Amino acid sequence: IFVVSGGAEQLKSYYQPHQELEEYLKANNKLDELNELSSIGEGMTFHYVEQPRDVYGTAVPVWVAREHISEGESFVVLMGDDFIVRHDGTSSVAALIGSWQQSDAEHALLAVEVPLQDVSKYGVLLVGKDDSLDSIVEKPSVETAPSTLINVSKYIFGASILENLASYMETERNGEYMITDVVSDSTEQGRRFAVVPAHGAYLDGGTVEGWLHANSYIANL
Secondary structure, eight states: OEEESSOOHHHHHHHSOOHHHHHHHHHTTOHHHHHHHHTTTTTOOOOEEEOOTTOOSTHHHHHHTGGGSOTTOOEEEEOTTEEEEOTTSOOHHHHHHHHHHHSOOSEEEEEEEOOGGGGGGSEEEEEOTTSBEEEEEESOOTTTOSOSEEEEEEEEEOTTHHHHHHHHHTSOOSSOOOHHHHHHHHHHTTOOEEEEEOOSEEEEOSSHHHHHHHHHHHHTO
């Protein structure tokens, strides 16, 4: 499920069959590339949901995608402005799911260590002794940060999160609707979030500088 701004033609064209390119690869006997191309999205169904322009924030994509989530289903949420690169080719999402399945937590989130001087840019995690989330402290100072573990917007949500999200989205707000507020509401209700440390290079594409760095990093692998 892709939650996008108007159009999303780049995403749609990427995951749709590309007849002209396939014919070119066949004609030039580039069978490895053809097989790689045809495997993109194989066996999957893609939904594109347009986010309304009159509400903003990280809770909104989850809210507008809710009709595509089956009742009682757990689901993964990945925000698109940060990335984990694992040089062994394995998947951080697969690792997150595996750790969650081995825990007794209803929800889970991925966490990354950052230098202490960078904590004021992020939501910083206070983690309990059982590796579950106690709270998220948004953009603390270096002196008050509860840890150097940050939330990187990669989650597994159990079905109950949609109940909290519904209540949250019904409130009138002048600012952003933040998914971290919904996470905090859930932890206050005693819902457990397993905190899963990420392994690999963390690339923050949320700023122009970070986006350029991420592209340069990937280009030089």
